[in-house]
Structure formats: C-alpha cells, structure tokens
Amino acid sequence: MHSQLIEHIFAISERYRLTVRGAINASELGIGAMHVRSLKIIAETPDCTANHIVIKLVRDKAQVARLVKELLNIELIDKNAHPEDKRSQILTLNAQGKKLMKQLQHAQEKIQRQMLQGLSAEQQQQFEDIAQHISLNLMPSKD
Amino acid sequence: MHSQLIEHIFAISERYRLTVRGAINASELGIGAMHVRSLKIIAETPDCTANHIVIKLVRDKAQVARLVKELLNIELIDKNAHPEDKRSQILTLNAQGKKLMKQLQHAQEKIQRQMLQGLSAEQQQQFEDIAQHISLNLMPSKD
DNA sequence: TGCGTAATGTTGATATAATCAACCAACTTT
DNA sequence: AAAGTTGGTTGATTATATCAACATTACGCA
Numbered sequence: 001m002h003s004q005l006i007e008h009i010f011a012i013s014e015r016y017r018l019t020v021r022g023a024i025n026a027s028e029l030g031i032g033a034m035h036v037r038s039l040k041i042i043a044e045t046p047d048c049t050a051n052h053i054v055i056k057l058v059r060d061k062a063q064v065a066r067l068v069k070e071l072l073n074i075e076l077i078d079k080n081a082h083p084e085d086k087r088s089q090i091l092t093l094n095a096q097g098k099k100l101m102k103q104l105q106h107a108q109e110k111i112q113r114q115m116l117q118g119l120s121a122e123q124q125q126q127f128e129d130i131a132q133h134i135s136l137n138l139m140p141s142k143d
Numbered sequence: 144m145h146s147q148l149i150e151h152i153f154a155i156s157e158r159y160r161l162t163v164r165g166a167i168n169a170s171e172l173g174i175g176a177m178h179v180r181s182l183k184i185i186a187e188t189p190d191c192t193a194n195h196i197v198i199k200l201v202r203d204k205a206q207v208a209r210l211v212k213e214l215l216n217i218e219l220i221d222k223n224a225h226p227e228d229k230r231s232q233i234l235t236l237n238a239q240g241k242k243l244m245k246q247l248q249h250a251q252e253k254i255q256r257q258m259l260q261g262l263s264a265e266q267q268q269q270f271e272d273i274a275q276h277i278s279l280n281l282m283p284s285k286d
Numbered sequence: 287t288g289c290g291t292a293a294t295g296t297t298g299a300t301a302t303a304a305t306c307a308a309c310c311a312a313c314t315t316t
Numbered sequence: 317a318a319a320g321t322t323g324g325t326t327g328a329t330t331a332t333a334t335c336a337a338c339a340t341t342a343c344g345c346a
Binding site: 089 | 294295
Binding site for chain 2: 003004005006007008009010011012013014015016019037058108111112114115116117118119123124126127128130131132133134135137138139
C-alpha cells in the first residue's frame, strides 16, 4: 500500500507553505498562509464574500471572519455593502493588496517552476488531474 | 500555469488529516495529526530517537520534544537510555501504542482506499512517483 | 402577514501546531 | 584541555483551527 504517498503530500504542502512565506516576507506583513490563500480567492472572485471564502477554503466561518478582519486591518482589502443582501459584504483587493498579489504571483510562479522541475508537461498534467480526483474523493460527503 | 495544483495538494492534506482524526477519535486521546505521524515513525524505526523524528518530519526540535513528552504522558510510548549516547533516548511503542497503531493502520488503509478510488494501479504509482519527485524538488537546500 | 428556520457574519474561549531563543549535558573536533 | 557541535528541554510567542453563542437578515411556508 502507498503509505508513503500521504507523507509526500504532506511534505509538498508544508514546504510550499514555508517557501511562499519566506518569499513574500510574510512575517513583516503579519500574514500567514491562510491570509495569502484568502487574498488569492478575493483577487480571482468577482463579488467575493466571506462565505465564498469559507466554501473555497473549507474552513470554519469564525476563522474566515478573523482572516478577513485582519486583512482589512492591514489595509490590503476593502469591503463594500452587498447590493442585495444586507448581511453580506463584497470584498475586493485595494491598490496595496493588488501590489502584494503581484509579488505573490511572482513568488508562486518561481516556486512552481522549482517544484515541477524535471517533469514533462504530460506528467504535470497527469499529476494535477489525479490530485484533483483524489481531493474530490476525500470531499466530505453530505450524507 | 498550474495554480490550482497546490490547492489540490492542500485539500488532500487537510482532508486526510481531518479524516484520520475522526477515524481514531483523536480528541478522546488528546492527540493530533503530528502525534500520529510521530507514532508511525517510532513504530517503523528501530532505535528511534527524537532527533530522528525531527529529521523525518522536518520540524523544530522543540516541537518534537513536546510531542514526545505528550506521547510519554499518555503512555503510548516508552523511552530507554541510548546505549552509546547519554544525550539520547530510544523511543518505542508500548502495548497500548501498538494497539492504537493497529487501529490507526485500519483507518488509514480505509482512507487510502477511498482516496485512490477510481484510479488504476498505474495512475497511483505515477502519482506517488511524481509526488516524491516534487517533494524532493522542494527540499530545503543546504547552500 | 407572521412565524419558524436558515444563512451570513461576529466574538469569546479554547485547542493544536509551529517557531524562536536560551539553556544544559554530552559528544566531537581542534 | 578548550572550543564547537549535537541532542534534548523549557519558556514565550505566534499561527491556525474549532466550538458555542449571539445578532441581524433573508427565505419559505401556512
């Protein structure tokens, strides 16, 4: 059985996280991996709400609320009233957030080049497809 | 670029962790994913030391020291003097630890069957090989 | 239209995991 | 013998996660 498989997955996840952190001086900004992931979701989602982030990250809404609050505090994002639902706010990157997002993108591209080194395009695609398959297999079911 | 790739990796890692946790009633025992990983390392390593766990998990030795201490406190492992190095202790699973290890193995086999469902043996092997390749690519270098 | 339920978000409290620094004893190298 | 390194411990702090309770708003149904 592939008991080593999950250790490789853990290793990739942990090292990627550490590498991104180092690359953007996360400590200086007082943000961590989860802040970064939230920023990415806000960047790529029109009309992004906290609830959307909860769904995407599969996280407790309390936790996401705190992440959003922290991003507002360090002025990387703005929030605006939802046009239709008074409970919600629309989250967007502000100028500073967009700037950081660019830096982040450079860092992540570099890391991805490193991680995918020595792999053919076909292998990369296969790996991504299987990773998606596995992650869906592990999706918490509703029943 | 495969910016979704790392999100799949994160998803697999996080869901696996949660699933194992649930499967062995980790909260009852007061242990978490890192305890479990440490137990596995102790189980499969003759003459296991805390330092060996540090190397395997790529973790701060302070953290591993605390993990080991907690495992000693809940009486899943024993420690014995190292025959040659007074600084070290040899860690081993005791009867209770071995029992839990069996439970854990059942749980992990089940989860792995779930995660690998719908994948051919060849795909599984390819995925594991590429995962190992990627994790080595991300290994922190000494220079 | 009013009521009950669900959804969105917030806050407090607590638990798990991780990191940095300083320290001690033991081992290795010079 | 002294200096440097290693294995481990502890305190302090930070990051991440989860549970529970709550308030407000939205929705569905009788």
